[in-house]
Amino acid sequence: MNAIGVDVGGTKIAVGIVSADGELLDEVRQPTPHTSKRLIEALAGAIQEVGNGHEVGGVCLAVPGNILATENRVIYSPNLHAIEGVALKDELEPRIGLPLTVENDANAAAWGEFRFGAGSDVDHLVFITLGTGVGGGVITHGVLMRGAQGAGGELGHTTIQATGPRCSCGNRGCLEAMASGTAIRRRAREVAIEKPGSALNRLASTREILGEDVTRLAEGGDEAALSVLEEAGVWLGIGLAGFVNVFNPEVVAIGGGVVEAGDLILNPARREIQLRARSPARDLAEIRVATLGAKSGILGAAALARDPESGEYVLGNP
Ligand SMILES: [Zn+2]
Missing domain, CATH: 3.30.420.40 (ATPase, nucleotide binding domain)
Incomplete structure (x- = not known):
């Protein structure tokens, strides 16, 4: 059917x-x-x-x-x-x-990635989508974790920096406020001002910087753009290290537009997980790019x- x-x-x-x-x-x-x-x-x-x-x-x-x-x-x-x-x-x-x-x-x-995508071969999946906001979902023992009211799995609104920037939810320093596409653009504007000789700075003086600009400039070797993605990747990894400890997933699948930056953001995240999460959960969890896209x-x-x-x-x- x-x-x-x-x-x-x-x-x-x-x-x-x-x-x-x-x-x-x-x-x-x-x-x-x-x-x-x-x-x-x-x-x-x-x-x-x-x-x-x-x-x-x-x-x-x-x-x-x-x-x-x-x-x-x-x-x-x-x-x-x-x-x-x-x-x-x-x-x-x-x-x-x-x-x-x-x-x-x-x-x-x-659930889509679990049934048909990056998590289709496992029973324990944490999914994060990094877009304008940060969405999350948790599947454990093959069951979607919804919580008492069906409102659970809001991984993007985990606080990872107590005094961080204001989040769309009203809290400060949520994962969403630190590692979403919106957060990357905000940091890119700030870093462009801090690094006057950078390609990021030159672009920012002509027009508004988009997320894909940061990725493109970073791939071209611009230190300022690289530092923005590295920083977002570190925050992402801090969030994921907590999820790895809590849920002990086999796979952490990352989707959304920000993952276009690939290893520029995922490698710092993987490093943080190794530094912060506990063994054996950190050794099992494989960080994968989600495969189903939109x-x-x-x-x-x-x-x-x-x-x-x-x-x-x-x-x-x-
Ligand atoms: Zn929030």
Whole structure:
């Protein structure tokens, strides 16, 4: 049986129908409306369109922000306020005629990598996505860790620097505030000023620096850009060392745009894990680049769709 995964973003909605072996059979994308009524209509329309002509067992929406998965409810979604508090299950199920569940987007992406990507060969996976923010998900003994309210796995909001910069969540010095794409751009602006002779400085004097600029300049050997990525990698490693100690994962998969920097950010992170995490957990944990890219959300959401009768996953249990 197939399932539909929906990646609900602040700018676009991506809806895909996925087969039991993780093949994306068809996909529909459209801009995200920012009123609740139009959002529900758009979701229902896209789900029906992509499911048309296929056998479908269920749907799961992957939504950014603070999700109560046990209640299929979105408490807080900073980039999509229109979805907050909407009774998604009650509104959508009668329109689409399919059972629906709601999950945090990073949890869904983690589940995607676990079922079909970088963690498909293991039972214990920690997943981190380094983008504008930092999302996380934890799978232990083959089970997605959701916590009491379905709000668990927020690894990006672990404090790693008590007096660090303000995070989007209101706290200071979260992993997100230290190692996200946003944090790298902030540090790049600061370092550009501190290092007047650098390529980073020259670029910053002409236009705003993007994350990919930092990677490109670092690959070209610019010391200032290299130091920005090295520093972010150290903070990432400090966060990961804690996760390795807590969860004893076989694989730590890292996704998101920042991982384009590859070993420039991952090698300092690996070094910190060796320095800080405990044996034998640190010796087991393998740091891998996530393999599904932007598809992880759709694939993971589809794999989290459940049959309401049996409670089993529509695409099969791992
Ligand atoms: Zn935070």
